[in-house]
Amino acid sequence: MPDKQRISSAFSRAAREYDRRAVWQKQVARRLLARLKISPANALDLGCGTGEMLALLAERFPEIKLAGLDSARGMIERAGERLRAYPQIVWQTGDMECLPYPNDSFSLIVSNLALQWLESPSRAFTEARRVLRAEGCFLFTTLASGALRELRAAYKKVFGQTDHLHKFLTVEQIRAALVEQGFFIEDFAVETETQYFPDLRSLLRSMQAVGAKNPTPQPLNKTQWQALQENYQQIDGKYPLTYEVVFALAKPAT
Numbered sequence: 001m002p003d004k005q006r007i008s009s010a011f012s013r014a015a016r017e018y019d020r021r022a023v024w025q026k027q028v029a030r031r032l033l034a035r036l037k038i039s040p041a042n043a044l045d046l047g048c049g050t051g052e053m054l055a056l057l058a059e060r061f062p063e064i065k066l067a068g069l070d071s072a073r074g075m076i077e078r079a080g081e082r083l084r085a086y087p088q089i090v091w092q093t094g095d096m097e098c099l100p101y102p103n104d105s106f107s108l109i110v111s112n113l114a115l116q117w118l119e120s121p122s123r124a125f126t127e128a129r130r131v132l133r134a135e136g137c138f139l140f141t142t143l144a145s146g147a148l149r150e151l152r153a154a155y156k157k158v159f160g161q162t163d164h165l166h167k168f169l170t171v172e173q174i175r176a177a178l179v180e181q182g183f184f185i186e187d188f189a190v191e192t193e194t195q196y197f198p199d200l201r202s203l204l205r206s207m208q209a210v211g212a213k214n215p216t217p218q219p220l221n222k223t224q225w226q227a228l229q230e231n232y233q234q235i236d237g238k239y240p241l242t243y244e245v246v247f248a249l250a251k252p253a254t
Contacts, residue, residue: 029112040108047114051079058086069094097123105131111140125181138250145170146244157231187249196238
């Protein structure tokens with residue numbers, strides 16, 4: 001099964017528990033939308049999950065039409081159930097790297113912590129630019145290469161490499177890809193946040209509970225698991241996990 005399908009399946013399986021577990025992701029969504037200064041005519045959410053961003057947009061702009069797209073069918077089904085009170089939202093299962101919308105369809109495109117799981121975020125930028133109107137706005141968050149640094153370091157100590165962990169673009173690569181795909185960057189900020197867990201198992205479960213599983217899983221035996229725990233850098237007896245988040249607001253370059 002290709003990585004893209006495996007990731008979609010993982011998020012579909014996590015859909016029922018997602019809203020209860022994704023507290024941090026919802027906080028990031030609110031911080032992202034606080035950067036929005038325009039009143040769009042319509043909006044598309046790429047990687048909409050269970051619809052948190054679209055619910056916030058529907059409350060803020062009750063008159064506009066909204067579209068939510070996600071590759072995980074389970075997420076789309078859960079979003080439709082959760083937000084059935086918002087008939088202005090149209091749901092679509094689809095690929096962010098090949099959008100099923102005509103050119104110049106939306107005045108706002110948003111995406112919260114979804115682009116990092118793609119095979120090629122650059123292709124998603126190209127597609128976002130295609131379906132975005134000339135006066136439109138692309139507002140998104142994504143994880144950069146500094147994310148999960150403690151987990152990567154532990155894997156490298158134990159196994160000598162981290163190739164089986166998901167690779168994220170660097171901050172510089174994200175910025176460059178936006179420009180290369182025809183965007184003018186109006187706002188670009190990088191924030192880091194570290195979460196702390198009582199043990200390694202709860203740390204990994206926090207990721208798995210929202211669908212963020214290793215796309216090429218390699219089960220660990222008892223010896224490997226023990227070694228991973230012993231080589232994980234702890235702070236005051238806690239297991240830290242750092243996220244490096246890019247907040248970006250871009251518009252079509254003229």
